[in-house]
Amino acid sequence: MDVRCSMLDVRRSTAPRLSHHSLFSRYFSSMPPVSTPAIVLHTFKYSESSKVVRLLTRDLGLVSAVAKGASKPKSKFGARLQVMSDGIAQLYMKHGRDLNTLAEFESVRLRQELAADIRSYASASALAELVMRFAPAEPHEETYVRLEAYLDSLCKVQGDLLETTSISAIWGIVCALGFEPSLDGCARDGRAIDDGPALFSVADGGLLCSSCAGQTETARSAAKLQHSDRLALDSLIAGRCSDVGVLSERHAAAHRRLLVRFVLRHVSEDRDLKALDFWESIPWGTSFAGAVPSDNAHPSEAAIEETKRGTGS
Numbered sequence: 001m002d003v004r005c006s007m008l009d010v011r012r013s014t015a016p017r018l019s020h021h022s023l024f025s026r027y028f029s030s031m032p033p034v035s036t037p038a039i040v041l042h043t044f045k046y047s048e049s050s051k052v053v054r055l056l057t058r059d060l061g062l063v064s065a066v067a068k069g070a071s072k073p074k075s076k077f078g079a080r081l082q083v084m085s086d087g088i089a090q091l092y093m094k095h096g097r098d099l100n101t102l103a104e105f106e107s108v109r110l111r112q113e114l115a116a117d118i119r120s121y122a123s124a125s126a127l128a129e130l131v132m133r134f135a136p137a138e139p140h141e142e143t144y145v146r147l148e149a150y151l152d153s154l155c156k157v158q159g160d161l162l163e164t165t166s167i168s169a170i171w172g173i174v175c176a177l178g179f180e181p182s183l184d185g186c187a188r189d190g191r192a193i194d195d196g197p198a199l200f201s202v203a204d205g206g207l208l209c210s211s212c213a214g215q216t217e218t219a220r221s222a223a224k225l226q227h228s229d230r231l232a233l234d235s236l237i238a239g240r241c242s243d244v245g246v247l248s249e250r251h252a253a254a255h256r257r258l259l260v261r262f263v264l265r266h267v268s269e270d271r272d273l274k275a276l277d278f279w280e281s282i283p284w285g286t287s288f289a290g291a292v293p294s295d296n297a298h299p300s301e302a303a304i305e306e307t308k309r310g311t312g313s
C-alpha cells in the first residue's frame with residue numbers, strides 16, 4: 001500500500017511523462033530486482049487481478065511472489081506463468097517477508113507436452129509437490145538441476161517407458177532432498193548384504209542384512225526383494241532407466257508402492273501428499289493412458305494421438 005501511494009505522489013508532482021515501469025524502477029532504485037532461473041511450481045489467485053506464484057529458483061531457493069495484474073487479460077505475464085514451465089524471474093525480494101514481488105518472467109520452456117498424458121502430468125505434479133513441501137528454503141542447486149531435467153524427460157518419454165522414467169524421477173528428487181534409501185549396507189547396522197533376495201524395511205530406510213532380517217517383527221513389515229528387484233531399484237534410484245527398461249505391471253505397482261511408503265515414512269512423516277497419492281492411484285495400465293483435460297495447457301491432437309500409438313492402445 002505504501003508503495004502504491006508513494007508512486008502516485010511521484011507521478012502527480014514531478015514526473016507526469018514517466019511510465020509506470022520507470023516509476024516502479026525509480027522507487028526501487030536502491031534495491032534492484034534479482035534475476036534468477038526459476039521453475040513455476042504452483043500458482044493461485046491472490047486478488048481480483050493478481051496471482052501468487054510459488055517458484056523454485058536456482059539462486060534464491062523456494063520463493064513465493066505476487067505477480068501483480070497476472071489475471072488481467074492484457075497482463076505482461078500473459079500465459080507464461082504456467083505450472084511446470086521455467087524461465088528467468090526478476091524478483092523484488094523483501095527481507096524478512098514471505099511474499100515477494102515478481103516483476104518479470106521471461107519464459108524459456110512451457111512444457112505443454114506434460115498435459116498430453118495424465119501419467120506425465122501426475123508425475124510432474126508429484127515432483128512439484130515434493131519440492132514445494134520439502135525443499136530447503138535456501139538455494140539448493142542439485143534439487144533445481146534435477147527437477148529441470150526430470151520435467152524435461154517426462155516431456156520427451158512416451159509409451160511404456162514413461163512409468164520407469166516417472167518412478168526413477170521421483171526417487172531422484174527424494175534423494176536430492178536428502179532421503180536416499182540404504183542399498184549398499186544394512187539400514188540398521190551397516191553390515192554388508194549378501195547377493196540374492198533381501199528384505200527392504202521401509203521403517204529402517206533400506207535393505208537389511210540377513211541377521212537383522214531374521215528378527216520376526218522385521219520380517220512382517222518389510223518387503224522381500226529378489227536379486228533382480230534389488231538391481232532394478234538400484235538403477236531406478238541412480239537414474240539408469242535404460243538398465244531397467246519396461247517394468248511389468250506387477251513389478252511397476254510394487255515399485256510405486258515401495259516408493260510411496262518410503263516417502264510417507266521418511267519425507268512427509270505421514271502427512272498427506274495429494275499429488276503423490278494421485279500419482280500412485282491413476283490407472284498406469286497403458287490402455288488407460290489419456291490426455292489431461294485442461295484449459296491452460298494446449299496438448300496438440302497430434303501429441304495425444306502419438307501418446308496413444310506409443311502406448312499401444
Ligand SMILES: [Zn+2]
Pocket residue numbers: 186187188189190191208209210211212213
Ligand atoms: Zn543388519
